[in-house]
Amino acid sequence: MFFMKRFTAFVAGLLFGGAAMYLAFTIVVVSSESGTFIIEKSSPSLAEIGYVDVSGWDAKEWANHLELQRDLVATGHGDIIKNSLGAELFENVLKSVQDGIQQQ
Numbered sequence: 001m002f003f004m005k006r007f008t009a010f011v012a013g014l015l016f017g018g019a020a021m022y023l024a025f026t027i028v029v030v031s032s033e034s035g036t037f038i039i040e041k042s043s044p045s046l047a048e049i050g051y052v053d054v055s056g057w058d059a060k061e062w063a064n065h066l067e068l069q070r071d072l073v074a075t076g077h078g079d080i081i082k083n084s085l086g087a088e089l090f091e092n093v094l095k096s097v098q099d100g101i102q103q104q
Helices: 002-026 059-063 066-074 079-084 087-103
Strands: 027-032 035-040 050-053
Touching (some): 035 066, 066 079
Parallel strands (some): 027 050
Antiparallel strands (some): 027 035
């Protein structure tokens, strides 16, 4: 009886851990001044794990997160980038992201 309780807890832990890793590889929660969104990653990775707050990001910080930019634009949340950056810089970033999406 004792063995079955431990085995059940072990299996439950495996299932929970597997589900958590799957979510970490495939989605990211993005918080910004305009709200909080759950977006799907374009390719499974641990680049942006779980949660990202972009409300205070400047152009330099956005330049370090090109994959997140691509995922935001692909899921229709490109306005988050525009609100953080100047309009001219945003147009350049958007063009490069769209070029990257078309190359895939």
